[in-house]
Amino acid sequence: MQLAPSMLRLINEFSKLPTIGPKTAQRLAFYILKTSKNEVSRLSDSLLEVKEKVKYCQICFNISEEDVCPICKDTRRDSSLICVVEQPFDVIVIEKLATYKGLYHVLLGNISPLEGVGPEELKIKELLERLKGKEAKEVIIATNSDVQGETTAIYLHKLIQPLRIYVSRIAYGIPVGGNLEYTDEVTLTKAIEGRRAM
Amino acid sequence: MQLAPSMLRLINEFSKLPTIGPKTAQRLAFYILKTSKNEVSRLSDSLLEVKEKVKYCQICFNISEEDVCPICKDTRRDSSLICVVEQPFDVIVIEKLATYKGLYHVLLGNISPLEGVGPEELKIKELLERLKGKEAKEVIIATNSDVQGETTAIYLHKLIQPLRIYVSRIAYGIPVGGNLEYTDEVTLTKAIEGRRAM
Helix, strand or coil: CCCCHHHHHHHHHHHCCCCCCHHHHHHHHHHHHHCCHHHHHHHHHHHHHHHHHCEECCCCCCEECCCCCHHHHCCCCEEEEEEEECCHHHHHHHHHHCCCCEEEEECCCCCEHHHCECHHHCCHHHHHHHHHHCCCCEEEECCCCCHHHHHHHHHHHHHHHHHCCEEEECCCCCCCCCCHHHCCHHHHHHHHHCCCCC | CCCCHHHHHHHHHHHCCCCCCHHHHHHHHHHHHHCCHHHHHHHHHHHHHHHHHCEECCCCCCEECCCCCHHHHCCCCEEEEEEEECCHHHHHHHHHHCCCCEEEEECCCCCEHHHCECHHHCCHHHHHHHHHHCCCCEEEECCCCCHHHHHHHHHHHHHHHHHCCEEEECCCCCCCCCCHHHCCHHHHHHHHHCCCCC
16 A cells, blocks of 8 residues: 555544544544645644633633633522532533533543543542532432443442532433333343432 | 634534545544644644645656656556556455556546536546557556446557557456356346356
């Protein structure tokens, strides 16, 4: 394969991105080749701009271009309710529902001994400070339902309980529209455990 | 959804790329956020570098960083054989086989009246010049087997035949390992038409 070295470099850079395999990387590089220089500059600038401008909110550690993010600033939101998530991306997922009106706290990770990530690497200390000082009445733990997310949830529960704040965990169960037949055993067990009166 | 404006811009730029839907664009943007500034600069630079350095080979219109591409320069290749393809990407696909030892000619598109692309937009004039001046004995037309690729192939065949050069078309048929049962009717018809003595 005789390919221009700069193309090979671009393909290589693209393949480092998540969900981009070698074939897609190639396709993207050829797309860049065909695209106007202006368009490509816009993408290239956006990449650098994000690295320059985006920081973490000083209160909740969601991403923000200001010191305090628009969600934390919004006085119409219910500050007695704090939803704890692993990543800034999770905030977007929940915000899209447009049904949650409380605040957030982003841990920026999960407890993962295998990857050498302990509680001190996460924004847990900051969460506890926040809970001590403020009017929080409930903390909803919305970490993922994998091993690391669960570990993190249990750890947080132990820490927060002594503060006399109600700690809840988002529900496990069958997805809406889901079929019992195709539900894995662990989920089904959790769904039965978590049953509610009709 | 309250998201930093620079993140929204990056997500928007990513979604313009082929095969990147809105969800992947979001995921990529968050990946960029987590990636070191050095890494991001490398991607950003590669994008611009490709636009600056890569041009088309003056002979075959494959992409190249030099005026004449390494394939055209390679004297060990069989210059009596020219394989005509639609896009530079197709050259890579064929080169990967490592079995074809002739030269290429890239049309940079196909004849597509619906999109307003006529023969004069493609590198067809340049192909004919090349065939007249040189020792070419066979032209293999390897355009795609869709309507535009077929139209282009038929058009080229008509133009090249008077030059007393052998014009061939890559074979249609059942893919190797393919099953008759799952082959579409058009392909199967072509496969029977194109049958060869065993």
